Amino acid sequence: MLSKNQIKYYKSLQIKKFRQIHQSFTVEGAKSVTELLASDFEVELVAVTEEFRAAHSRLLEALDAQVVIATADDLAQMGSYQTNNACVAIAKTKENVFIDVAGKEFVIVLDDIRDPGNLGTIIRIADWYGFQKIVCSETTTDFYNPKVIAASMGSFTRTRIYYGNLVSYFEKAAPARVTGTFLNGTSLYDYNFPSSGGYLVLGNEANGISDEVAALVTDRVSIPRFGGAESLNAGIAAAVICDNIRRQWK
Amino acid sequence: MLSKNQIKYYKSLQIKKFRQIHQSFTVEGAKSVTELLASDFEVELVAVTEEFRAAHSRLLEALDAQVVIATADDLAQMGSYQTNNACVAIAKTKENVFIDVAGKEFVIVLDDIRDPGNLGTIIRIADWYGFQKIVCSETTTDFYNPKVIAASMGSFTRTRIYYGNLVSYFEKAAPARVTGTFLNGTSLYDYNFPSSGGYLVLGNEANGISDEVAALVTDRVSIPRFGGAESLNAGIAAAVICDNIRRQWK
CATH class of the missing domain: 3.30.1330.30 (Ribosomal protein L30/S12)
Known part of the structure; x- marks a missing residue:
């Protein structure tokens, strides 16, 4: 009992x-x-x-x-x-252990993802595509929030997570290209993801990537749009980009 | 007042x-x-x-x-x-007007999508990718459900929707290839979407595409998986497939 x-x-x-x-x-x-x-x-x-x-x-x-x-x-x-x-x-909970790019992989970097459902969904998608390292800004919602855990559908067990200030993070992290999504970036369909791996930054649901972090992005990409919808949600954007990486890397 | x-x-x-x-x-x-x-x-x-x-x-x-x-x-x-x-x-509400493939386009066919949030998200994604015709099985949740309207983020205004029995639908609809997602289908990365357009069937959140509709699918595809997650949600799957169509068609 x-x-x-x-x-x-x-x-x-x-x-x-x-x-x-x-x-x-x-x-x-x-x-x-x-x-x-x-x-x-x-x-x-x-x-x-x-x-x-x-x-x-x-x-x-x-x-x-x-x-x-x-x-x-x-x-x-x-x-x-x-x-x-x-x-x-x-x-x-696990200790907050530093993680960065080590070999041919993408580390997903979340700049101020606030919604627990979105974070859980991103964890699930990253796991589907075999990207298990996720770095979160300190303002990103807590990984251990029960809504995050639930939305990840078990994928939280395979994810390595690190929280920190993203500007300090990139000072310490292994150097590699940093790809980020912007409305005016290069079309994903014309962009070559670095074949040696790198960082993929996803921004806040309403405001996108913050100015401090945008300054560290080396490659600006955007998801091509063909119809009238103004935006895609954070999880959808994560899935489309991860899918494009894996297709190029196959 | x-x-x-x-x-x-x-x-x-x-x-x-x-x-x-x-x-x-x-x-x-x-x-x-x-x-x-x-x-x-x-x-x-x-x-x-x-x-x-x-x-x-x-x-x-x-x-x-x-x-x-x-x-x-x-x-x-x-x-x-x-x-x-x-x-x-x-x-x-609008009348239930029959729609099918007319020219180079994909008509999205939903087989028993039950969750209003998922339907709204699919409408938004389809609109982003410029696919504005959506055909729903009679068991698919109501397009005019306020949760569907809210989740579509305005994209419901650009969508043409038709509800009907899907087996009868395909008897009447203009002939074209019917692509559907199955766990054991051809990898999306190796599949060529028909250049003249067609139908894209998305199945129920838990059970996938029903047997009656599966019998009408001509092209079985799957989204490649690289990690441990067991599944992707219906909206994510829709986004990844629509993105692959548009990349091939660019």
């Missing part, structure tokens, strides 16, 4: 301040939790229904964490984003 | 049954309403704040519809998806 204190602790972790104090975060739903259990994250607590435990007994037995049986009602009460959760979990 | 009956009427149109009875739908938010007013939709009623009227007086004066001044409170009470709406509107 889940104790009142466990439920209270779980709920506190929905708030960034408490995630930072406890260095822990929450994961909910069968898909995300099973991916968490198969990952290198340190899991503190898993609360599952009797049915989920029976279906995943081998995975749960191999686990070095507390497994608690919870009622579907308990889980529904705790889960803020999905109904009929079969399970929730608490895991330790 | 808005009357109680007007507010009641507006609210009733949030429900599909009443949209069908009245053949009317609602639009909210400054961006969507200004695009509506500039479109060929027949507008019944516009409710705006004093500030909005002052800022858009020329647009509103040219309008053959009732313009009512509303308080921000009225608008907030009526608007279900956005806060601080400067305006809401009621317009007539």
Whole structure:
């Protein structure tokens, strides 16, 4: 059974301040939790229904964490984003380890992505296209926000994330070309992504890439438009660009 | 001033049954309403704040519809998806007019897209890439659902939509190749979209393209995957495919 204190602790972790104090975060739903259990994250607590435990007994037995049986009602009460959760979990956040381009790869750099759904979607897309390093401005929404974790559909387990001031970041990072999207950039269809890899900067949903970061972008590209829509959302732009990189690199 | 009956009427149109009875739908938010007013939709009623009227007086004066001044409170009470709406509107739905491939174009065919946010996003993406004809299975969510209208970000005004049984549709539609996405299809990067245009089928979020429609697909394609994510959402898939068509056609 889940104790009142466990439920209270779980709920506190929905708030960034408490995630930072406890260095822990929450994961909910069968898909995300099973991916968490198969990952290198340190899991503190898993609360599952009797049915989920029976279906995943081998995975749960191999686990070095507390497994608690919870009622579907308990889980529904705790889960803020999905109904009929079969399970929730608490895991330790990872340290903020510096990452940069090392070999033929693109590091995705997010300049002030505010919407948790967008960040989660970008993580999922980057993972689909095999780009697992994501660098975030300090103003970008928290990776461990439960809405980010949910929207990433398990891809958070394969992502390496680093938060920092982007101007300082580029001073320290391995030199490579920095591609960024601008309305007046070179058409993606005429642009050659560097064959040795580089950085791909995606800007804020409303304001695009900030001036300080724009000054560090070496290659300005834009997604060609053929109709009347004024813009594409951040996740869509990320997907189209990642797809163009992979097509060139195939 | 808005009357109680007007507010009641507006609210009733949030429900599909009443949209069908009245053949009317609602639009909210400054961006969507200004695009509506500039479109060929027949507008019944516009409710705006004093500030909005002052800022858009020329647009509103040219309008053959009732313009009512509303308080921000009225608008907030009526608007279900956005806060601080400067305006809401009621317009007539269009007739369900048959559309098919006519010339070098792609008609997008949606097989059971259930989520209004996904449908709105697909409309916006299709509009960005200049594909304005969308055919929907009868099970696809209603185009005039306020969440669809909101997510389309004004692109609903440029879209021609037709709902029908897809098997009957393809019996009547102009013959052309039918491209559909399947997990085991040809890589998009190796596939040549028909240079004379065709149909692009996108399937249900969870189950993909139904068996009856799959039988009519002539060209099976898939979006190449390089990492661990299991899937991409329907809007992302639509964007990546539309982008690949346009790059080939440039």
